Amino acid sequence: MADILSIDRSPQGLVDALCKRISTLLAPSFWYEAEQFEHGDNEEYHTPHVHAQLLPTTKTESKERDKSKDYPVIQVLCTSGMITDLSNVPFGSEINIHIYFGGYSKDADNQGWRIPMAMLWRTLQNLLSDTICEGYKLETPIKWSPLGNNEPPYYQAVLETVWKGAPPAVEVPNEDNIIFTRDTQEETPTA
Numbered sequence: 620m621a622d623i624l625s626i627d628r629s630p631q632g633l634v635d636a637l638c639k640r641i642s643t644l645l646a647p648s649f650w651y652e653a654e655q656f657e658h659g660d661n662e663e664y665h666t667p668h669v670h671a672q673l674l675p676t677t678k679t680e681s682k683e684r685d686k687s688k689d690y691p692v693i694q695v696l697c698t699s700g701m702i703t704d705l706s707n708v709p710f711g712s713e714i715n716i717h718i719y720f721g722g723y724s725k726d727a728d729n730q731g732w733r734i735p736m737a738m739l740w741r742t743l744q745n746l747l748s749d750t751i752c753e754g755y756k757l758e759t760p761i762k763w764s765p766l767g768n769n770e771p772p773y774y775q776a777v778l779e780t781v782w783k784g785a786p787p788a789v790e791v792p793n794e795d796n797i798i799f800t801r802d803t804q805e806e807t808p809t810a
Contacts, residue, residue, distance in 0.1 A: 628754045630697045630714050633782060634671045636753040637695045637716065642669045644745050645693075645738055667691040667720075667738060687772070690723035691734055702786050710783040714755060718742065718778040725772045732765050735776035739763055743778060755782035 627635070645667050667690075674694055696717045704711030720742075722734025743763060750757040762779040769775060 628784065630700055631671070633714055633716065633753045633755055634695050634697050637718070638669045638671050638693075640745070640752065641693055641695070641718070641742055642667075644742060645669075667693050669693045669695065671695055672697060687723045687725070690721055690773070691738060692721040693738065694719040694721075705786055710756075710785070712786040713758070713781055713783045716780045716782060718780070720776045720778070722774045723772050724774065729771050731772060731774040732769055732776070735774050736765055739776045739778050746780070752782065755784040757781075758783050 627633075670693070672695070674692070696719065698715045698717050700712070700714045702712045718739075720735035720738045722731050722738070724731025724734060743761065746752075746757055746761075758781045761781075764777055766775040766777055
C-alpha cells in the first residue's frame with residue numbers, strides 16, 4: 620500500500636502510477652524469458668516500452684529506420700475527467716484513462732494481434748486484483764477491444780477505464796496573500 624503522503628491525486632499522478640504498475644507487471648518474465656530470450660534474437664518479445672500520455676517523437680523520420688524496435692509499446696493516456704460533487708464524498712471525481720497496447724510481428728500468419736491482447740489481458744487481470752491506484756478506485760464497466768485498424772506487422776488493442784475518487788482539495792495559488800480555505804470557501808488573509 621502506498622504511503623498516504625506520497626500519493627499524487629492528480630491526473631498525471633494516476634497516469635504515472637499506472638505506467639509504473641504496468642512496467643513492473645510486464646517485465647521480461649511475462650514473455651516467457653527462458654523460451655523467448657534463449658537465443659537473444661527475438662525482438663518481438665521484450666519488455667514493453669511504457670509511455671505516459673504521449674509517445675516520444677522519433678529521432679529520425681527516415682523511412683529506413685527500423686520501427687520494430689519501438690514495439691511492444693504501451694501508452695497510458697488520460698482522455699478526460701469530471702468532478703460531479705465538490706463535497707468530501709468518496710466518488711465525486713472521475714478520471715478516464717485509455718491504455719493502448721501495440722505489438723509487432725512479421726510472421727505471415729497475421730497472428731500478431733495476440734501480442735497486444737496478451738498484454739491487455741494481463742494488465743486487466745492485475746487491475747481487477749487491486750482496483751485502487753493513487754487514491755482512485757477502478758470502476759466498471761471496463762471496455763476493451765483489439766483495434767480493428769490493425770495493419771500487419773503492427774497490431775493494437777485498447778483498454779478503457781474510469782477511475783473514481785474524492786475530489787482533490789481545492790488549492791488556489793497564493794495571490795496577494797489571500798487563499799481560499801476548503802471549509803469556509805471564504806477569503807482568509809495569510810499575513
